């Protein structure tokens with residue numbers, strides 16, 4: 001491990017424009033640089049590089065990060081590799097940590113050892129396929145018969161495991177790889193009387209890579225049909241490095257294309273992925289199952305919101321997978337489907353139609369999932385009125401999964417045309433479904449909250465009493481108030497990050513700050529005075545770090561760079577995402593207050609008001625949340641009488657305070 005001290009000196013030396021400039025030609029524009037974004041198909045210079053903040057941001061595809069992130073995304077480096085690269089570039093010597101906790105070392109060395117064993121196995125299988133008689137005769141012949149090209153076979157690192165009892169296992173043991181690792185990885189099996197044997201014997205091998213390109217597992221396809229082993233495919237079983245639910249076959253080879261095309265094709269099998277690559281479609285992965293797991297969805301949404309599912313003509317299979325797709329809609333993903341002609345799967349179809357033909361077909365035949373579903377169900381239902389009513393409900397249920405209002409309206413319009421029903425009727429039914437769903441969700445959330453509060457009610461009542469603003473326990477995140485509270489906390493954090501060092505009260509107006517009061521000082525004073533504490537742990541960490549740094553770093557930009565360069569990915573991601581690249585007064589503020597045409601005194605007053613506005617909003621959100629908690633406490637039938645009185649009294653106080661703040665806020669805002 002690289003010593004923290006070394007990482008810090010690298011981070012202090014590195015300049016974003018140098019690092020990005022090594023790969024993208026940059027042009028100076030004001031304080032910043034612009035260039036063609038390498039993460040999507042770009043013709044205009046959408047990539048902005050800000051030396052002031054130490055970050056790059058693309059205004060089209062949303063790619064953003066610090067120099068390390070750029071190297072990790074663009075050059076596929078791991079974190080330590082990126083640090084080493086930068087150290088070399090800037091001539092900074094690195095020191096390495098030797099002491100690691102025993103447990104850490106063990107865990108790391110187990111993972112590393114397993115990856116090394118897999119790497120050995122991958123090489124062994126590759127060698128068998130290319131350089132042995134049996135490999136060429138059996139494995140290579142099979143792959144050629146399927147029409148795979150040499151460069152594709154090499155790219156996907158395909159291999160062959162000889163049809164012998166234990167030739168792989170024996171070689172691995174001779175080379176010093178441990179038996180327990182071979183067994184853990186599912187490469188080697190053990191009979192009841194202790195004999196070791198090759199699991200993949202007589203199979204063509206498809207190595208499975210994680211998104212960093214490391215082999216984490218294998219799929220093996222049987223070649224002989226002698227009936228001894230009836231399984232067509234054998235796949236790695238779950239182990240320390242292989243989790244099926246977090247794996248998408250082909251993701252390593254697809255990730256750049258997914259990012260660039262902003263779409264991913266979802267297919268079922270290994271050969272579907274490989275054949276489509278051969279036909280020039282590289283943004284394709286296989287899920288090896290009909291529905292995606294949340295882990296797999298996360299791997300996709302990291303790169304794009306658009307999925308196109310490729311279906312072969314099998315209607316039963318299509319219908320079975322439709323329910324699973326509703327879940328993807330709920331995640332806000334945009335789903336399209338492409339139906340292949342009868343009897344074709346992606347593999348066979350890609351083989352028959354090379355390159356542009358396949359791409360044209362995919363482009364012209366991909367349909368919106370919901371409209372596709374409506375079409376299929378509609379054909380199914382025919383003219384049977386009962387079936388048709390059921391079908392309409394089914395479609396509306398899917399539409400209710402769509403998050404975006406405008407999109408929902410679009411689907412209603414389309415379905416109204418398709419089924420010859422009035423938009424009004426459809427909307428009415430849709431609203432009922434949405435309402436039922438919301439009710440269900442809030443009921444579940446309430447139950448959860450009740451379980452969580454349990455016997456701690458007493459403590460919460462006491463807490464409400466003193467400051468008027470309370471600390472409370474966790475709440476269901478589905479309650480809308482909680483989101484508003486988060487937004488208010490976020491506004492406050494962004495306020496100090498952007499304007500912390502601006503003076504809002506001149507010298508002499510406050511005794512505690514003889515040189516005048518800065519935004520960050522004012523905010524801190526208010527937080528202490530009102531006993532405001534952050535609910536969101538990430539925002540709290542950022543705020544605390546800010547106050548620490550602001551106490552000894554005079555330069556606001558340097559403070560921001562400390563955040564954007566932070567190794568804590570959560571912190572750096574948050575700041576990079578939310579900090580405006582345009583210097584200071586954000587666009588919104590400019591539009592709202594026309595800030596640059598005012599005199600300095602005027603700006604100061606506007607900033608003062610804005611700061612007060614943000615703090616008041618936060619207080620209001622906290623009070624709103626307290627009211628919910630108190631109401632919940634009052635619902636408790638077994639509440640003692642004196643506690644009930646206390647809670648009611650406090651609830652009244654909360655309501656009054658809320659009114660006062662809402663009034664003041666209104667005045668500040670509308671002014």
Ligand SMILES: [Zn+2]
Nearest residue numbers: 037040058061
């Ligand atoms: Zn971009």
